Amino acid sequence: MRALDAWLKRLVDAPLFAFDTETTSLDAVSAELVGVSFAVQPGEAAYVPFGHNYINAPQQLTRELVLAKLSALLEDPTRQKVGQNLKYDHCVLAGYDIELRGIVFDTMLESYVLDSVANRHDMDTLALKYLGHKTITFEEIAGKGKSQLTFNQIDIDEAAQYAAEDADITLRLHHALWPKLKAEPMLRDLFAKIEIPLVPVLSRIERRGVNIDTKMLAQQSGELKNKIATLEKQIHAAAGGPFNIASPKQIQEVLYDRLKLPVLRKTPKGQPSTAENVLQELAVDYDLPQLILEHRALSKLKSTYTDKLPDMVNPKTGRVHTSYHQAVAATGRLSSADPNLQNIPVRTAEGRRIREAFVAEPGDVILSADYSQIELRIMAHLSQDPGLLQAFDEGADIHRATAAEVFGLPPKDVTDEQRRHAKAINFGLIYGMSAFGLARQLRIDRSAAQEYVNLYFARYPGVKHFMDETRARAHERGYVETIFGRRLYLPEINASNHARRQYAERTAINAPMQGTAADLIKIAMLMIDDWIREDKKALRMIMQVHDELVFEVPESELEQAGGAIAELMSGVAQLTVPLVVDVGSGANWAQAHA
DNA sequence: CATGTCACG
DNA sequence: ACGTACGTGACATGA
Numbered sequence: 351m352r353a354l355d356a357w358l359k360r361l362v363d364a365p366l367f368a369f370d371t372e373t374t375s376l377d378a379v380s381a382e383l384v385g386v387s388f389a390v391q392p393g394e395a396a397y398v399p400f401g402h403n404y405i406n407a408p409q410q411l412t413r414e415l416v417l418a419k420l421s422a423l424l425e426d427p428t429r430q431k432v433g434q435n436l437k438y439d440h441c442v443l444a445g446y447d448i449e450l451r452g453i454v455f456d457t458m459l460e461s462y463v464l465d466s467v468a469n470r471h472d473m474d475t476l477a478l479k480y481l482g483h484k485t486i487t488f489e490e491i492a493g494k495g496k497s498q499l500t501f502n503q504i505d506i507d508e509a510a511q512y513a514a515e516d517a518d519i520t521l522r523l524h525h526a527l528w529p530k531l532k533a534e535p536m537l538r539d540l541f542a543k544i545e546i547p548l549v550p551v552l553s554r555i556e557r558r559g560v561n562i563d564t565k566m567l568a569q570q571s572g573e574l575k576n577k578i579a580t581l582e583k584q585i586h587a588a589a590g591g592p593f594n595i596a597s598p599k600q601i602q603e604v605l606y607d608r609l610k611l612p613v614l615r616k617t618p619k620g621q622p623s624t625a626e627n628v629l630q631e632l633a634v635d636y637d638l639p640q641l642i643l644e645h646r647a648l649s650k651l652k653s654t655y656t657d658k659l660p661d662m663v664n665p666k667t668g669r670v671h672t673s674y675h676q677a678v679a680a681t682g683r684l685s686s687a688d689p690n691l692q693n694i695p696v697r698t699a700e701g702r703r704i705r706e707a708f709v710a711e712p713g714d715v716i717l718s719a720d721y722s723q724i725e726l727r728i729m730a731h732l733s734q735d736p737g738l739l740q741a742f743d744e745g746a747d748i749h750r751a752t753a754a755e756v757f758g759l760p761p762k763d764v765t766d767e768q769r770r771h772a773k774a775i776n777f778g779l780i781y782g783m784s785a786f787g788l789a790r791q792l793r794i795d796r797s798a799a800q801e802y803v804n805l806y807f808a809r810y811p812g813v814k815h816f817m818d819e820t821r822a823r824a825h826e827r828g829y830v831e832t833i834f835g836r837r838l839y840l841p842e843i844n845a846s847n848h849a850r851r852q853y854a855e856r857t858a859i860n861a862p863m864q865g866t867a868a869d870l871i872k873i874a875m876l877m878i879d880d881w882i883r884e885d886k887k888a889l890r891m892i893m894q895v896h897d898e899l900v901f902e903v904p905e906s907e908l909e910q911a912g913g914a915i916a917e918l919m920s921g922v923a924q925l926t927v928p929l930v931v932d933v934g935s936g937a938n939w940a941q942a943h944a
Numbered sequence: 945c946a947t948g949t950c951a952c953g
Numbered sequence: 954a955c956g957t958a959c960g961t962g963a964c965a966t967g968a
Contacts, residue, residue: 693952787958
């Protein structure tokens with residue numbers, strides 16, 4: 351108790367301290383606090399245990415007492431904190447009605463903003479990379495596999511070594527990383543004005559969770575099970591015997607060895623491919639591939655979604671809590687995991703039924719707001735191509751406008767086929783298209799695809815110039831950047847290996863557009879979260895899907911909310927083109943999207 | 945634990 | 954003469 355009071359004083363007096371929580375679970379919503387650690391300067395750290403409950407565990411201060419003593423400090427925005435992945439700690443503390451404020455640095459995000467291409471930003475990796483220090487790993491104190499202990503079961507002295515080291519290393523890492531970041535004004539601003547403020551916003555979204563109708567999903571699982579069983583019988587009959595349809599290896603043996611179907615494409619490892627586009631091609635001439643495709647599609651829906659999502663409902667909250675990863679995607683996007691809520695089906699009617707199970711609470715509705723064609727608009731802004739700017743300025747159907755230009759027709763005379771091809775060209779542009787890739791997508795000759803590309807660049811010379819300029823700068827500097835200065839390094843941009851170099855060149859084209867879109871929606875999330883809290887709205891932001899934000903809104907707030915959200919999203923930045931936002935609402939996510 | 949496949953933007 | 958559209962995460966199989 352005296353020791354805690356002494357540390358409390360040191361923390362209050364420190365200009366900055368490192369903070370870390372130790373808990374029973376990696377899942378922040380279910381996690382129970384076991385202890386907290388602090389560091390005020392390198393080499394001086396403390397661990398405060400209060401939840402170790404193994405047999406013969408020493409007497410500890412109670413959690414209530416420790417949190418009561420610490421809460422004012424943790425909630426004080428003027429007491430500056432640094433941590434490693436503080437979103438987790440913010441979310442855990444929220445479970446004890448403590449709002450962690452004064453988050454000014456996060457070493458995971460410092461590392462990510464400095465180099466988003468590095469694929470790991472966990473503390474063990476960073477400590478080795480920047481400090482040459484091998485940390486005590488969690489496995490070393492907790493064991494691994496089935497017999498792994500949770501933190502409450504770990505000997506307090508060992509736990510203290512581990513936890514205190516975490517806080518200490520976090521502080522040291524910050525001292526190593528921050529000077530690098532501070533020296534780059536654009537990166538520093540991106541970090542301080544976007545990534546750091548986003549931490550509590552993401553924490554709130556995750557903790558709030560999403561309401562799903564588990565009964566509806568169970569019903570769908572049952573229906574899928576029957577359809578899959580029927581297909582399985584048909585497939586085995588057509589194949590002349592039973593085999594495991596979930597095994598690409600066995601499908602390959604049936605199709606190519608037993609039935610001697612032509613091998614149209616191979617996998618990277620040289621095996622004959624049974625991927626969707628290959629089977630679609632084969633389905634023109636044979637029955638079996640089509641049946642396999644239908645079986646695969648339904649199995650995917652069942653195993654990944656209708657069976658799994660209900661298992662992911664947190665028994666305490668009755669809702670599904672994803673985790674948004676802020677330091678994974680090299681382009682600056684978020685990713686979503688456990689469960690991934692950014693890949694819920696939408697493209698087929700069967701798949702869309704799953705979105706019907708994403709429902710609002712009684713009295714509320716789901717509201718969805720998405721940016722229309724945001725990456726193409728960013729391309730228009732970055733390239734300043736007159737034709738593209740004009741099309742967006744006029745609010746034209748962009749794919750139709752592209753087709754009209756490329757095929758030399760008035761927009762009203764563009765056929766569905768021509769519009770589909772123009773749409774593929776537009777996607778291709780965003781992806782750093784090659785004629786080969788476009789040809790494969792549209793199943794046309796490479797020469798015909800090349801002709802499309804030539805026609806496009808003749809009509810939109812500003813886009814051509816932008817692409818060339820982007821590539822050239824990437825070669826010169828070794829990185830590309832977004833409008834907000836987010837940087838993506840391209841270590842292979844000058845590689846002697848052609849394939850690797852061209853891959854880097856495509857990334858160079860794509861990253862500024864995908865990354866700027868990511869920056870923009872992050873800013874929108876900050877502004878919307880501010881608005882919700884300032885105006886004390888009852889609505890909640892519950893999901894982000896790259897260019898879409900989803901909300902759960904009381905019916906009484908709906909009318910005003912839609913307009914306000916659309917305006918905030920459109921207004922995040924003044925580009926040369928308008929940022930158009932489409933808003934929809936309904937009882938579930940499927941309806942809100944329509 | 946790598947591989948192939950497929951869900952999303 | 955290369956080998957190919959950008960970014961993710963999850964599942965089942967099979968060594």
